[in-house]
Amino acid sequence: MTEIVKGASPITLINVFTVAPDKADQLVQLLDEATDKVMKHQPGFVSANIHRSFSGKHVANYAQWRSKEDFEAMQRNPECREHMMAAAGLAEKFEPELYAVASVHD
């Protein structure tokens, strides 16, 4: 179970992939495998939460990392880059952005 709490630690990556609907499931599977095999073993990994849109047109990764530095170190890791490029290759577009949680209403 992933928890969302207010603040800038952990940082949040929201990466929205635009995808041909017949590739949505394949992209979900690729992100699952990359997370299990590689990403979650990197320093500072907190969580990855893979979302599939009901329309099939988008897949989103809502991920948490301990710090921006940990996230950037992951991005420089060749094994991680390989998996990120494979995910990007399945998508028409991907739009990653790093966020702080400004507020939580529940």
Add this chain to the structure above:
Amino acid sequence: MTEIVKGASPITLINVFTVAPDKADQLVQLLDEATDKVMKHQPGFVSANIHRSFSGKHVANYAQWRSKEDFEAMQRNPECREHMMAAAGLAEKFEPELYAVASVHD
């Protein structure tokens, strides 16, 4: 605290707003107020989690609703529409999409 768990209930709305960086804080405040005053009192509201990107170029609402029907009823409510249009008016672009949580890795 918001929890992310695998499955299609609650459903997840991820709405990414593209915004001029000098309007990011204003949009966060508007979303906070709209959530407190109106959205969270609608049937089926579970959570809204407002994110501000470090770049200032994006604001994202990660929201959970009990069902798609509850979300659609909210969208038809005139008071809710008014707040959604005010948020849209501050943004250059907004891209809402409804998701199921395919997997949680933590």
